[in-house]
Amino acid sequence: MVPIFELSLRQLAGRWRLLIIFFLTSLPIGITVIIRVVGGDTQEDFIEGMLGGMIVGAIMPIVTMTLATAAFGNELEDRTLSYLLLRPVQRTFIAIPKMLASLVVAGPLLAASSVLVVVLSLDSGIQTALAVGVAVFAGVMAYSAVFTWAGLVSSQALGFALVYVFLWEGVISSFLAGVRYLSIRGYTLSIMYGIDETGMKALEEFSIEFPAAIGGAVVVTAGFLWLTVRRLRNMDVP
Numbered sequence: 001m002v003p004i005f006e007l008s009l010r011q012l013a014g015r016w017r018l019l020i021i022f023f024l025t026s027l028p029i030g031i032t033v034i035i036r037v038v039g040g041d042t043q044e045d046f047i048e049g050m051l052g053g054m055i056v057g058a059i060m061p062i063v064t065m066t067l068a069t070a071a072f073g074n075e076l077e078d079r080t081l082s083y084l085l086l087r088p089v090q091r092t093f094i095a096i097p098k099m100l101a102s103l104v105v106a107g108p109l110l111a112a113s114s115v116l117v118v119v120l121s122l123d124s125g126i127q128t129a130l131a132v133g134v135a136v137f138a139g140v141m142a143y144s145a146v147f148t149w150a151g152l153v154s155s156q157a158l159g160f161a162l163v164y165v166f167l168w169e170g171v172i173s174s175f176l177a178g179v180r181y182l183s184i185r186g187y188t189l190s191i192m193y194g195i196d197e198t199g200m201k202a203l204e205e206f207s208i209e210f211p212a213a214i215g216g217a218v219v220v221t222a223g224f225l226w227l228t229v230r231r232l233r234n235m236d237v238p
Helices: 002-012 015-038 043-068 073-078 081-085 092-121 126-153 157-175 177-182 184-195 201-206 210-234
Strands: none
Touching (some): 002 092, 015 092, 043 157, 073 081, 073 126, 092 210, 126 210, 157 184, 177 184, 184 210
């Protein structure tokens, strides 16, 4: 399991990929500094626009899908996945390190970026920063599970992932409240609000019940991890 994890980290931590990720995670910080200097949005507008829209709605899924859909990419492109599957290793111990590699690269960067944005922009305490960091990390974990499975199922996973994120997570979940029970974006915003209802008051109308959000994130992560393991067991690899 450890060698597979280390191999996956080396595959995902390419120079250009990391540069793009650093740029995307630094973008909200730069915009926040500019807003802070020139003055502008109210706290409620900032939470909705920066946290709910830019970070959780766009940057978090884009960064995670870029990494997670490529988790099995090299093996599938080079037709070397068979060598991995022929090893006497349970499929679970192949799927978990692949997902964890995406989480380890994307999770800390996105969580740190989000917390720094909150610290720079909002007159909030530790609880608010903790709420944002925990929620973003949970969202990255759920997205990692979904997109790792997608990358194993289809060579066009990145394109499908973009459609899913911007259509389902972005447009549909914003207008249909019931969809938030099936939305990783909805879970993430609800966890933020559930941990700090006072500081994240602006997210109340976008949130579902806190236990439902926690349960949803866990079910999505575990469910798609199981689907990845099942796919590894059943797929025919040349």
